[in-house]
Amino acid sequence: MKTLEFLIQRLAKAAFVVLGVVILNFLLIQLAPGDPAAVLAGEAGAGDEQFIAQLRAQFGLDQPLYVQLLSYLQNVLSGDLGYSYRNQVPVADLIMERLPATLLLTGSAFLFSLVLGIVLGVLAAYKRGSLGDSLIMTGALIFYATPLFWVALMAVLIFSIHLDWLPPFDMESIGAGYTGWARVMDIAHHLVLPTVTLGLFFTAVYTRLTRASMLEVMNLDFVKTARAKGVPKGRIIRRHVLRNAILPVFTFASVQAGQLVGGAVLTETVFAWPGIGRLMFDALMQRDYPVLLGVFLVTAAVVVLVNLVADLLYRFVDPRIETAG
């Protein structure tokens, strides 16, 4: 019962946040110089006033701002994200075509960074002060300080060009016609570099966070109790420290999940990954506002959803939550 109620409340809040994001972005975009119609006209290779006026009317850009906003909101609420100015296809189609790629990339980067980060963080905390700890933490510090795009360039240079181990771009071998398991393996193969590139920074973040959190929990009283009970060190780490220490890492990770999409803009560019990060950037550059707004809407929805799921999981993992509310 409580969970259901929680769910309803959170969904309402999530919807509110997403709506807020939509309005915020809509207004933001209005501040931009550069008329979409002019851009399209330019892109079309030529253009005169009549052409641009035609486009404006077609996109409804000749309406007053509040009318545009209202009709946009109305459409969004009825599930219609509008038409891409540039591609002349429904925005929802464009995004849905691209979203799985981004979800795959960010999802695997998320898992990769979280799992690796936690493992390394636990190791470092467990072997605190050892050489291993120093190596892990130095590595984490370096990846924390290295620009993502730079890692991407270097990774392509080394692993694709020099070593020829991994494909440098694309999501799958185009035209190879793989199906079933072969296709999965093919995609997985293509996924390695982008995932690692996108994930390394976050791995560094989670490593540091996990280690700090572990050390903090190790100082807590109940760990002392466990020692006083005669629980061996390994078991203390596994059963007592880890679970308590990981909760804040999860919370942080779920809040940060959205940031991965930001990173995806860069990763998708370098690796020609057909996701919405790229779509967003192109849409922005081409002033294709319905697409831009749509991408933000979908991203916000995904982020809110991830947070919601994380909160739900949290309620299962941490028994204290229910009463705390």
Add this chain to the structure above:
Amino acid sequence: MKPTTPLLKVDNLSIELPAGFDRKYAVENLSYTLEAGEILCVVGESGSGKSMTANAIMGLLPSYLKPSSGRVLLQGRDLLVMSEAELARERGRTVSMIFQEPLSALNPLMTVGEQIAEVMLVHGEGDARSRDERVLELLDYVGLPDPASLRHSYPFRLSGGQRQRVMIAMALALEPAMLIADEPTTALDVTTQAQILELIRRIQRAKGMGVLFITHDFGVVADIADKVVVMEKGLIVEQGTADDVLNRPQHPYTRRLIAAVPHPDESATRAEAAGEPLLEVRNLQKTYRSGGGLFTRPRIVKAVDDVSFTLRRGETLGVVGESGSGKSTLGRCILKLTDVDGGQIRYRGKDLVPLSQAAFRPMRRHLQMVFQDPFASLNPRHTIGRILTDGPVANGVPMDEAQKKARDLLALVGLDPSAYDRYPHEFSGGQRQRVGIARALALDPELLVADESVSALDVSVQAQVLDLMQDLQKKLDIAVIFITHDLRVAAEVCDKIAVMYRGAIVEAGPPAEVFNAPRHAYTQKLIAAIPGRHWNPRAAVA
């Protein structure tokens, strides 16, 4: 037949502190013994090294603290030379420990049953079934209700007393020969404390365990100890049987501690204060609502429920009651630190309840407060001078005047004038509490609310601060609302006592009356639970 080797023999133990601490040794040249079937109480003020010895025995010292000399012989074997693995085998099996903070001492993410069973699990005791049975047995043994469902609960669902019982059950799981209890009742209400003490004593008798009991409360010592060790600054200043130490203390430090133990002065009667009422509280209501949503009812706590009383100039009203009874909330309502749901608070006839914060602010100077925690109530980033002048300056007093006043106040509360430019962390707890009092007095208030103002202090310091407060009150003719959970303290300093229970005042009257002839069942229970009631410290040091 007495065994030849004592259960525990601490022999010449010293633990060095790292450089930069106030003293060289945390504990120095400690020697004492504990026999099976005995309760040895270690008493002393905060920082005297009580916990340190306990941790040294369990091998739980932080990595950078190492015993520099001595031996700790448990059943004849030196614990200090054992490896971590060997120690782990002993812990929980031959010697167990319970701690002060029952909430933080339990893993929040494991059910209590799991945590108790874990002791047996890691020592390879029994199988899953037998362990489950043992858990039920233990829970039942320590007096917890409905063990079958309780063992699946998480610690946060249990009350403080229940958690402490779980800790005890855990400690007893393998029937160790020895139990170390580090202030196990300090965080609990008196009534709960009495129950836990009773439980420990019962178990100790039944199992013939040796118990090392650490406390700073002589009342508790009087209730349970067979032998007593008194510590001061890392050294043992006196040890002996409970009777010797409590009733015939030799060392001046022990005598001083015992003299400071609060004890109701049952003979003294006080003059009724007369004159205009300063503060009249009528039917005050305050309800906290929290949580609650579409389908659940909110948690409603009637923190203050229809409370009325009158306070006159120069009078001290003691508000006592157990934790959560609404004492602090009452104080906060009077100072308008929180909204009120109903009733009146009339100060000099003017009702404060309807006033807005802004309208009330000019009146604040008449109603001041002394806080509980001498560490938390002073802004660590401000000098004492700034802390003392902030109030007057906020009330429009010119800076130089405020400064002069501040210096006068320092003298008044017995602090050195040099304190003016120093920061709070450079003072001891008692000194800080004096600053807190000075701050409250800086505005020449007519009413002072003191919420647990001495609870965080060691007894000897507590006695000094209480003296100071009483002194000043007489001198300045201030009315005081003195909030405390310690009936002994209240009885010592107050003109009237109000006993609160679940937000309501269930009994009120002069201390002697309340103490000697409690009418309400709750008051009776409260008084019965006062530790060391049958021991008169005044007689010991007379």
Add this chain to the structure above:
Amino acid sequence: MSFLRRYAQNVGALIGLAILVVVVLVALAAPVLYPVSPWQGVGEPLLGPFEDPAYPLGTDLLGRDIAAGIAYGARVSLLIGIISTAVAVVIGVALGALAGFYGGRVDDMLMRFTEFFQTIPAFAMAVVLVAIFSPNITSITLAIAVVSWPPVARLVRGEFLSLRSREFVQAAVVVGQTGPRIMATQILPNAISPIIVTASLMVATAILTESSLSFLGLGDRNMMSWGFMIGAARTMLREAWWLSVFPGVAILVTVLAINLIGEGLNDAMNPHLRGRKG
């Protein structure tokens, strides 16, 4: 002061400080070291490092001196890093303080507002802002500030929330201090150390963000920045590695140094965490 001593005990933090001092000195001395604008071609195009002792880090395809670019780039990186952080901290502290101190509806409103910003991925938002207001140093700095304040606001809110119920704050209320005054003189000074630590790390992040923006072609074209140098040379990685490797190292080292300093500050300002380092 014990703070300095504690800080000095941390070797990493000292190294970080030393590096940062060098970077700052280079940034300050850039016009003296390289009086000619870093945009001016001065040598043969595409000289490798150490091919010509006058240009130890080589030249780019217009014959511009890489070393000069790095020196001037330090100014841009530090400037953007520091100013954007300052702006973000001011916004974050203001909103967080109000939300945390007043709680209730104010808190709800401000936190919802913060959530809007947190729901949009920071980098994506920065890209949009910079593109919309056309890339120049002001828009870049502001865009970075606009996307980086929410964590500060949350942090400050948390601090204020916990500090406002602390007894010394209650004491200030009781002696009659006004809300704004309490926020400024009682609470803020006690919340300052986590803010400083966070701010120091934000400077590092801001430098990274600026370089990523430049990489996408959204940098200020009149300011030589490290990200710009990498972005401009990234396609030439294989022909002229030095064009992107040196600025990349500059970013890495600077950000690393700032991070080390941040950690050092953290350890020194939160003494209860001491004794953690092996």
Add this chain to the structure above:
Amino acid sequence: QEKPTPGGTLNMIAQPEPPMLMVGLNTQGPTLYVGGQIYQGLLSYGKDLKVLPSLAKAWEVSEDGLTYTFTIQEGVKWHDGKPFSAEDVVFTADKFLREAHPRWRYIANTYIESITSPSPDTVVFKLKRPFSAFLYAFELSSFPVVPKHVYDGTDYRTNPANQTPIGTGPFKFKEWKRGSYIHLVKNEDYWKPGMPHLDELYFRIVPDAASRAVAFEKGTVDVLRGGDVEGFEVRRLSKLQGVTTTTDGWEMYSPLVFMQWNMRKAPFDNKLVRKAIMHAIDRDFIVRNVWFGLGKPAVSPFASTTRFFSDDVSTYPFDLAKAKELIAQSGVKPQEHTIRLMPIPYGTQWDRMAEYVKQQLEQLGFKVDIRAVDAGGWSQALSEWDFDITFNFTYQYGDPALGVARHYLSTNIIKGTPFANNEGYQNPAVDELFLKAASAVDEAEAKAAYAEVQKMITDDVALGWLFEQRNVTIMRDKVKNLVRTGIGVNESMDDVWIAK
């Protein structure tokens, strides 16, 4: 000539990803590249700009230059199986392009009197007055023939068929995974017998320039179109084994790059300043160091590859001293001017060029502020005349009347498009000469007028001509017959084949 082997897949790159493949509605480079395999023009043009048949197999021009009669190919079918007829051409010329295609609209409204189809295989254009460039207006990007049965009576721009284009070309649209690739397959019913040879075409979307080079290197793609990779990569890739390069195939377009300044504003309203700037810029340096030799310094507004090019013009050799002298003469105080330089956002080489120009202008004493803008900002600023100086380029379209005149005619000073006379150049003599050349029936007459125009414009320094782009097509040796005409890779790849 070897005998073509049938079958195989050709992998190419579409960069940037085109918005759509409907060539009639969008004439961006990649749209033409991909769309050119689906749609076809009425005519095509050889590398020597000779007119070649495409959907029209023959054409005839009347003596007076007013009647153009085209005979269309037989047996041509649209991709949906419907037959292609002269009606489609009439619809395309009279309705579809007149509405949707600004360049055709201008020609049609200015010159055409009527378009008729007297028989199912002939189309007749009657002109109001002679227009010597008319035969050059039928190539793919100017005149893609569209199916009447699909578009007539619909809103062209929102017609769903735009997503599944139907043309007459050798390849049919199969699938477009946005952000990833466009897939075309062989048109089995193609009207040229035995063609096309290839089975499939893939156009990959690879947004990062460095990745595109890697893609070619690793054999993922077989062809790089001019502009797909950066200049220095061209140099490196063309040296690889088994790789062929050509600069052919751009004769029809011959892009010419220039600085465009706003002549309404100081200091560009001063001819001496413009001349000074021309002298201050080393066009050889730009071509050599920024474009890695892939170009040729320009001397005239006309590309040297086109028919009416003349080198008898005012020239501006690199000479900083002279430039400074001219500035001094002009009376302009350069330090008082902060010039906004707005690079065209087409890639890093354009940015480098901006940096170079900035550096040179600063040597003259001007303050220069590079304003980076995206494509939107650029076309907006240019269309609204809100700029000081920028770069731009023009396609020649085979005839100056089509590709060049639009930048200089005072009648073309219109707001709202970035590809007109945005600099605000006005010279009645130039207007007249362009007009005269365009309606000349006699080629010599046109040539004389154009020579005169080039002299005048270069003396006025209406624009700052920089260089003629030499786009390089890079391909694997096994790709045969790729670049055959003056429209290069936009030409239908019906005769392209891959050696096994």
